[in-house]
Amino acid sequence: YRLFPGEPKWKKNTLTYRVSKYTSSMSHAEVDKAVDMALQAWSNAVPLNFVRQNTGEADIMISFELGDHGDSYPFDGPRGTLAHAFAPGEGLGGDTHFDNAEKWTMGTNGFNLFTVAAHEFGHALGLAHSSDPSALMYPTYRYQHPYGFRLPKDDVKGIQALYGPRKAVTERPNVPHIPPHKPSDPDICDSTSSFDAVTMLGKELLFFKDRIFWRRQVHLAAGIRPSTITSSFPQLMSNVDAAYEVTEKGIAFFFKGPHYWITRGFQMQGPPRTIYDFGFPRHVQQIDAAVYLREPRKTLFFVGEDYYSYDEVKRKMEKDYPKNIEEEFSGITGKIDAAVEVNGYLYFFSGPKAYKYDIEKEDVVNVVKSSSWIGC
């Protein structure tokens, strides 16, 4: 692999991207899907997160262009040069352009957009061309099948030389292994870690972990199956920090780093927003867990050892917060990874344990394995 002179790289780990101009040879949805999968090929290997924007200036601006398009690297019509991207940096840095004179496709009847986009995003993240013919960053086009794509070793070494490995998936820096349908798979059930986020969504409970989520009926522990987050929430991609649903409104909130998305069911309602809309202090960069309490119509946000209370009716953070979690919720030890209210009880997920908390008694009334919620 090769890096650019001076080894430019992004100094932050959450990057925004936006497709500002589409091609006529593919639908917008296909282009978005190919772009998301191409970015995920890299985020599988390094601790970078990508947040889609639909307006304004993003770190990585993506567009389909013809001929001379103003960046002193004109395209040359069909074949020849397919695309180019700029090394990390302000302004043009990271921007990625595709030659709209080419026939772009999700398959093989033309140039496969996933293949070229994955290569170009390697440049946008700081990789130059590799002379290893098996590398994704080799200069000439070689079709890659998007589903089941595994980032070649040379590219993994190159990108991790810049950003280090992604902790959670270091051992498997490739497209995630989707666990088999039966959740009793030891790999899942024996996991000592907890969920990243849990929420009601309509009549279902959703459990998020890395790039996977499980859906189940509240009263039925059968037929639980894993899906990839990108299959239902493309913008979220992986590693959701927290989630909650305001039942009466039928809208849900999903948190990642300093951003959140609103959905109505599984339908995204617009681009990501910042968590400071809720009134968090600027030093809060990420939410650990969130749970909506139907009775008082308030949402509790858990951040480290503290928690905040947000009034969903007045749409503002309550005064006299944050408070200390252990002082308020006796019996819950350790960081809270996820929380959800079911049938009037609060459930806190902390590592491999799930605590059932009785709000009336203000105490823990039961403790089970977190993974028992997905049928283990």
Add this chain to the structure above:
Amino acid sequence: ASTLFVSPARSTRRDYYIAQAYLDRYYTKKGGHQIGEIVVKGRNTMERKIKEMQAFFGLQVTGKLDYSTMKVMKRPRCGVPDIAN
């Protein structure tokens, strides 16, 4: 130009221009020459760039536009130069 081809009879003038454009786009530092770089004009420059490209792609380094070199030059590819700018 003909000295750059292994078998001038078989190679067309078009190949020469393809090669010239390819080397200019992917093996020429843009934005003027870096300080201290001695610029060699004419045939030596092209021969030197051909060798650079052949070395990058693991081809036999001949400095000539032989068949396998032209074949690589005609493949669809990324527009980012191979010698990093």
